[in-house]
Structures are given as C-alpha cells and as structure tokens.
Amino acid sequence: MGCAKNEVDTQRMQSQLRRAGFAIANDPQTANAVVVNTCSFIQSATEESLEAIFEVAGMPNVAAGAALIVAGCMPARYGEELADELQEASAFVPCSKEDDISSIVAGALGLTDSVLKDLRSATLGAVPEGAIALDGTRAVSAYVKISDGCDRFCSYCTIPYIRGRYHSFPYEQVRQDVADRVAEGVREVVLIAQDTGRWGQDFDEPSSLGTLAGKLADEFPDTWFRIMYIQPEGITDELLSAVADHDNICNYFDIPLQHVQPRILKAMHRKGSREEYEQLMEHVRDMVPGVTLRTTLIAGFPGETEDDFDELCDFVEEGLCDYIGVFAYSREEGTRAYDLPDQVEDDEKAFRAQRLRDLADDVCTPLIASRVGSTVDVLVEGTEEDGQLFGRAMCQAPEVDGVTYVDQGKPGEVVRVKIADTLLYEMEGE
Numbered sequence: 001m002g003c004a005k006n007e008v009d010t011q012r013m014q015s016q017l018r019r020a021g022f023a024i025a026n027d028p029q030t031a032n033a034v035v036v037n038t039c040s041f042i043q044s045a046t047e048e049s050l051e052a053i054f055e056v057a058g059m060p061n062v063a064a065g066a067a068l069i070v071a072g073c074m075p076a077r078y079g080e081e082l083a084d085e086l087q088e089a090s091a092f093v094p095c096s097k098e099d100d101i102s103s104i105v106a107g108a109l110g111l112t113d114s115v116l117k118d119l120r121s122a123t124l125g126a127v128p129e130g131a132i133a134l135d136g137t138r139a140v141s142a143y144v145k146i147s148d149g150c151d152r153f154c155s156y157c158t159i160p161y162i163r164g165r166y167h168s169f170p171y172e173q174v175r176q177d178v179a180d181r182v183a184e185g186v187r188e189v190v191l192i193a194q195d196t197g198r199w200g201q202d203f204d205e206p207s208s209l210g211t212l213a214g215k216l217a218d219e220f221p222d223t224w225f226r227i228m229y230i231q232p233e234g235i236t237d238e239l240l241s242a243v244a245d246h247d248n249i250c251n252y253f254d255i256p257l258q259h260v261q262p263r264i265l266k267a268m269h270r271k272g273s274r275e276e277y278e279q280l281m282e283h284v285r286d287m288v289p290g291v292t293l294r295t296t297l298i299a300g301f302p303g304e305t306e307d308d309f310d311e312l313c314d315f316v317e318e319g320l321c322d323y324i325g326v327f328a329y330s331r332e333e334g335t336r337a338y339d340l341p342d343q344v345e346d347d348e349k350a351f352r353a354q355r356l357r358d359l360a361d362d363v364c365t366p367l368i369a370s371r372v373g374s375t376v377d378v379l380v381e382g383t384e385e386d387g388q389l390f391g392r393a394m395c396q397a398p399e400v401d402g403v404t405y406v407d408q409g410k411p412g413e414v415v416r417v418k419i420a421d422t423l424l425y426e427m428e429g430e
Contacts (some may be wrong), residue, residue, distance in 0.1 A: 146168065
C-alpha cells in the first residue's frame with residue numbers, strides 16, 4: 001500500500017524471503033502466509049490499509065490458519081495499540097524490522113531454525129540480490145531509495161514518527177542497488193526518499209545529492225536517472241549543474257511547496273514565501289533549459305483564510321509548474337497541527353482542494369499542449385489492452401504525469417518521436 005518508497009520496501013522483503021528459501025505465490029489465496037505492507041501517512045491511507053487487511057483476513061486460506069502478517073507504516077505508527085485491535089494478524093513488522101521479515105514469517109509458520117537453515121541452503125546463489133518486480137515481470141523503470149526517515153517535523157506530517165530520524169544510505173549501497181536494477185534490464189532509475197535533497201549531509205565526510213547524481217550518471221550512461229521529492233532547500237546550484245551537464249539525468253524536478261503564504265508555511269513548520277518560490281522556479285529554469293517542474297500543494301490547512309487560499313490560487317495561475325498535485329489537509333492525531341486553532345471544515349477543505357485541482361488543470365494542460373511539434377525521447381514501457389504502445393518522456397514521472405503513446409518500439413527501448421497531439425496530460429508521438 002502507499003507510496004513508491006513502500007514499493008521498494010516490499011520488493012526488498014520479497015527478495016529476502018526468496019533468498020531464505022520461500023516461494024512467492026502467484027495467488028495470495030494459495031499462500032501459507034500473506035504480508036500486507038501498509039501505509040499510514042494520512043487517515044485515508046490507514047483506512048485503505050485496514051480494508052486490505054480485512055480482505056486478506058477473509059480469504060479461505062487465512063481463515064483456515066494461513067498467517068496474516070501486517071508490515072510497514074501502520075505497525076510503526078500505532079505499535080502495541082494496533083496489535084490489541086487487530087487480533088486477526090499473526091505478526092506485526094514495523095518499518096525498522098522489515099529486514100527481519102524471513103525469520104518473522106518463519107516464526108508465524110512455526111518453522112524451526114533448522115528448517116529455515118535448510119531452506120536457505122537450498123536456494124543459496126539461486127536468487128539474485130536485487131529486488132524482484134512485484135508482478136514478476138521485467139520492469140523498465142525502477143525506484144531506488146537513497147535515504148530513509150525525516151528530520152523536518154512538518155506540523156502536519158507523521159513520517160518522522162513512522163520512519164524515524166533522517167539517515168542517508170551509503171553511496172556504495174545506493175550504487176549497488178542501481179547496478180542491480182541495471183543488470184535486470186531497467187532503463188530508468190528513480191531516486192527517492194522522504195527528503196532526497198539532504199542526501200550525504202549526515203555523513204562523517206559530507207557529500208551531496210548533486211555529487212551522487214553526477215557519479216551515477218557517469219557510471220551508467222545508458223540509464224535515465226530521475227530525482228523525486230526534493231524540498232526547496234535541496235535545490236542547489238551544484239544539483240542544477242549536474243542535471244544540466246548530464247543528458248541522462250532527467251531535467252525534471254519534483255519540489256513540494258505545500259503553500260506559498262508565509263504565515264501558513266510557518267504554521268506548517270516550513271520556510272519560504274511566494275516571492276522566494278517564484279525566484280526559485282525562475283532560477284531553476286535559467287540553469288536547466290527545458291526543465292519540467294512538479295509541485296504539491298495542501299488546501300485547507302488550519303488557519304487558512306479565503307485571502308490565503310486566493311494567494312495560493314494566484315500562484316498556480318502564474319503557470320510556473322507543469323504538473324501540480326493537490327491534497328486537502330488531513331488532520332492527523334499525534335501531529336502538532338492536530339491541535340492548531342481555526343481548523344477548516346471538512347466540506348470547505350474538499351471544496352478548496354477541488355477548486356485548486358480544477359485551476360491547476362486549466363493552467364497546466366495548455367503547457368502540456370505547447371509541446372506539440374517538439375521532438376523528445378520516449379522510454380517504451382508496454383502496451384495497452386488494445387495493443388497501443390506507450391511510454392514516458394523525460395518530462396513525465398512514473399504514475400503521476402501521464403504517458404506518451406508511440407507507434408513503434410519495444411519495451412525497454414528509447415525511441416525518438418515528434419509530439420503530434422495531446423489530450424489533457426497524455427501525449428501522442430510519431
């Protein structure tokens with residue numbers, strides 16, 4: 001469940017289970033154990049995870065005694081409280097314990113250490129160290145986590161309580177993960193974290209995201225690299241230069257701003273202002289010609305007045321971003337924003353969020369349409385049910401920015417096309 005970072009964690013657990021001698025069932029209803037990797041970032045994600053857990057609990061094999069294991073963000077956020085409420089689960093695996101998944105599954109199935117050792121010996125060397133695609137197919141694009149946790153403690157966010165304090169993964173670990181994905185045939189590596197821009201700052205000998213991206217791009221010149229979730233403070237001239245200097249680093253920046261009104265940003269425990277963000281966007285476009293910009297915004301944060309919201313709308317209307325994700329503020333227990341005064345009514349939050357989404361569509365889709373006539377490289381990803389080939393250009397991140405339909409190529413190939421037409425966020429290339 002949840003974000004791409006959870007997807008990476010799931011793949012890692014799959015890989016560890018395979019190396020321990022377990023087989024991954026094609027149908028969960030035939031499994032001896034089912035692991036649900038949960039999301040609990042906001043209440044709606046928690047509810048969705050609970051629905052999945054109860055769906056699994058109702059499967060015939062689980063009802064007959066197969067193990068139901070709840071992993072990820074929910075156990076990390078709710079701890080013993082969750083164990084008391086979910087009697088259906090055989091075991092709970094918070095994020096910090098996911099590396100122990102093999103022994104936890106073995107324990108839930110009543111396997112002894114000697115049996116687990118025999119299983120592991122039987123598969124030694126037979127399963128690669130790299131992650132295994134969730135659906136068993138060969139992916140052309142894959143996520144690689146470069147850090148975990150967060151130290152920002154934005155007042156609305158649960159991530160620091162779920163994932164812990166920020167810690168960068170060592171360069172060699174990141175490089176090995178990238179090398180594994182490339183060896184599997186991946187053509188695009190998406191570098192992700194809760195706060196990618198801080199990578200390397202916590203090392204004894206500090207490094208930087210710009211250094212990381214440049215070194216990886218140099219070593220793997222035939223691989224596209226894309227960087228997601230860069231906070232505004234992480235956009236440095238070093239990073240911008242690394243992107244501008246490497247044709248295989250996507251000239252694409254995902255910069256979550258959340259709001260532009262200084263008073264609201266301060267209440268969010270964030271820095272910035274509309275003027276600062278406008279200058280930042282202008283600077284990025286100056287240093288990286290042809291750059292694509294994405295941001296996310298929160299509507300209805302406590303204390304947001306009509307004037308504050310109008311200022312957010314005015315910022316969107318400037319057309320500084322090619323893609324904009326919008327979320328209604330979710331009031332989460334345990335966060336500082338939960339107790340802030342002047343909470344906005346749920347109906348009003350939903351209204352503002354939808355108004356902002358509609359405005360973003362009105363502003364952004366003409367920007368997409370302006371690409372007609374341009375020539376771009378497209379990484380072919382697969383075919384629709386009707387046989388139509390599709391892929392993504394560097395200006396399109398996985399899962400969020402639409403796709404480009406093409407008339408030739410095979411999955412994993414990069415084809416050069418001219419954009420002939422667009423429909424909302426989709427593009428058509430010839």
